[in-house]
Amino acid sequence: MADAFFAYEWAAKKFEIDATTISLEDLANTTHELYRIFPQFYAGYMPKGRFSVSDRKHISALETAIWHTERTVLAPVLYNSLNKVGDYAMRGPRKEAERRLHETAQSQQGFFTTKQAIRAGFAEKTHSYHVNAGNWIREHRGIYRLADFPTAERPDLMLWYLWSKNRQEIPEGIYSHDTALSLHELSDLMPSKLHMTVPKEFRRTTEIPKILTLHRVHLDTSEVQEMHGVRVTRPLRTIVDLLRPGHVDRRQLKQAVDEAIRRGLIGIREIDRMPNDNVQTSLRELAGQRA
Numbered sequence: 001m002a003d004a005f006f007a008y009e010w011a012a013k014k015f016e017i018d019a020t021t022i023s024l025e026d027l028a029n030t031t032h033e034l035y036r037i038f039p040q041f042y043a044g045y046m047p048k049g050r051f052s053v054s055d056r057k058h059i060s061a062l063e064t065a066i067w068h069t070e071r072t073v074l075a076p077v078l079y080n081s082l083n084k085v086g087d088y089a090m091r092g093p094r095k096e097a098e099r100r101l102h103e104t105a106q107s108q109q110g111f112f113t114t115k116q117a118i119r120a121g122f123a124e125k126t127h128s129y130h131v132n133a134g135n136w137i138r139e140h141r142g143i144y145r146l147a148d149f150p151t152a153e154r155p156d157l158m159l160w161y162l163w164s165k166n167r168q169e170i171p172e173g174i175y176s177h178d179t180a181l182s183l184h185e186l187s188d189l190m191p192s193k194l195h196m197t198v199p200k201e202f203r204r205t206t207e208i209p210k211i212l213t214l215h216r217v218h219l220d221t222s223e224v225q226e227m228h229g230v231r232v233t234r235p236l237r238t239i240v241d242l243l244r245p246g247h248v249d250r251r252q253l254k255q256a257v258d259e260a261i262r263r264g265l266i267g268i269r270e271i272d273r274m275p276n277d278n279v280q281t282s283l284r285e286l287a288g289q290r291a
Contacts, residue, residue: 097121102146109158109229110149114142115169141206154228160194160212161230164202172198174224174231176215178248180238183227184265186256197233197241215241235265240274243282250286257286 101120105112118124127144130136136144143162145155152158157175164173177195181187197215208214223237233241239256242248260266271287274280 093121105146105149107229108162109152109155110146111139111155111158111162112144112146113162113165113169114144117144140209152228156194156211157228157230160196160209163209164196164198171231172202174198174219174233176219176233176238177213177241180233180235181242181256183232184235184238184260186235186238186259186265187252189252235260236270239266239283240279243279254286257283261287 097120101112101117101122104116104120112120114124114127117127122130127136131138131144134147137147139145139159140163143159161171161173161175164171166172173196175183175195176197178187178189178191178193179195182189182191193213194211195213195215197217197219199218200216202214202216219233219237223234224231225234226232232238235256239253239260242253242256257266261268268287271280271283274283
């Protein structure tokens with residue numbers, strides 16, 4: 001706690017607060033004054049002209065001290081005090097940052113990426129604070145979810161969809177194969193892994209999550225649709241993908257084709273327009289076996 005007291009003592013002097021003793025009240029008052037005079041601090045940025053380099057280093061130390069005291073012996077009282085002060089200070093930049101972040105997360109089932117949080121106005125160094133404060137939930141490296149956002153029926157779909165983003169922040173993954181068949185409700189089976197089709201040049205510097213099975217092939221836009229806020233291969237493409245490797249039981253595929261035709265998801269003419277190859281032949285046989 002020595003570093004925490006030192007940082008608070010510096011802030012007390014800087015903002016002309018009586019700091020003859022570093023008590024709980026002093027800590028709360030110092031934090032309150034910091035919010036009042038410098039609300040941008042908790043919005044995640046520091047104007048260079050406002051404080052000297054030395055002051056800015058102390059402010060960083062103060063940020064650490066606040067985080068530490070919130071979660072140790074002072075937590076029950078100081079945390080409530082900080083929350084009240086936060087409501088006061090959020091009329092400024094942080095309020096606007098939260099509005100932008102919520103707007104982004106709303107279209108992604110409560111999820112957002114590190115880059116999206118930064119664009120909304122939250123500096124990267126503040127992200128751990130929001131996780132520890134319970135505002136955000138860290139779902140995966142570089143991917144968070146708003147803690148107070150209602151949990152979607154299939155949150156895993158959005159999580160790994162965002163994981164597939166490229167450097168331009170465009171998701172490259174498209175749910176396919178067994179996963180797409182399940183999403184179209186053309187199978188009673190629940191695959192243990194999520195199957196995702198990505199471009200051939202798709203690369204990741206870290207290990208591919210074990211929950212994912214990646215298929216590398218380029219898909220035409222006509223073969224893809226949106227479901228649950230993510231991209232999924234259309235029913236015909238899904239069944240074609242499953243026919244090629246031959247790892248799905250033929251009876252299950254017949255059931256899927258029957259159901260897709262019955263619901264109008266696949267038309268006989270669509271099958272007729274396909275290239276005349278073994279896949280088309282297999283599809284015709286499955287469609288012709290309909291009861």
